Amino acid sequence: MYQHFGARQFVTAITGLDFGLRVRVDVRPAQRTIFSGAEKLTVQALTAELAEMVAGLRVYSYPVRGQLEQVVSALQINVASGSWSFARRAALDLTTVLTVARNRRLVDASRASRGANAALRIADLCEAAVR
Numbered sequence: 001m002y003q004h005f006g007a008r009q010f011v012t013a014i015t016g017l018d019f020g021l022r023v024r025v026d027v028r029p030a031q032r033t034i035f036s037g038a039e040k041l042t043v044q045a046l047t048a049e050l051a052e053m054v055a056g057l058r059v060y061s062y063p064v065r066g067q068l069e070q071v072v073s074a075l076q077i078n079v080a081s082g083s084w085s086f087a088r089r090a091a092l093d094l095t096t097v098l099t100v101a102r103n104r105r106l107v108d109a110s111r112a113s114r115g116a117n118a119a120l121r122i123a124d125l126c127e128a129a130v131r
Contacts, residue, residue, distance in 0.1 A: 043087075043125045047079045050118045053111065054094075061106045067097050075122070088126035095119040 031073040035110050071094045078087035095116045099105070102112035 002100055008077060035059075038122060042130065043079055043122060046118060046122055046125070047076055050094075050122065053115055055120070057106050057107055057115065058112055059101070060120050061101070064097070064106050068094070068101075071097055073098075075119075079122075084126045084129040086131070088123045091119045091123035095123070 054068055054072050057068070061067065071090055075087060075090040075094060078084075078090055089115045098107070098112045098116040098119065102109050102116070
């Protein structure tokens with residue numbers, strides 16, 4: 001009818017399932033990490049990666065989340081339309097919002113720093129496009 005497993009039988013049953021299976025681990029994955037080789041990316045590609053990173057950022061404040069979404073949206077629209085001076089301003093605003101939120105501990109510090117650095121890189125590229 002009912003079969004009761006003791007702790008030892010349960011552990012033996014579970015470990016016996018995957019005993020001897022070989023697992024292959026790729027040491028050098030083909031997928032790049034975010035912002036690796038950022039100097040080779042176009043402004044549009046870098047902006048898209050930054051928008052993805054900000055969308056996945058854990059934010060502990062609704063007003064800060066709203067500001068981030070507005071600034072990223074403005075950055076994407078200005079980059080797409082080629083308004084480089086406004087895109088540069090939006091990138092600098094994004095850098096400021098991420099830095100202040102990081103200092104107030106409202107976002108993940110390491111990801112906010114990477115995002116701020118990427119936004120500064122976008123601002124530099126936008127300034128070079130204006131010239």
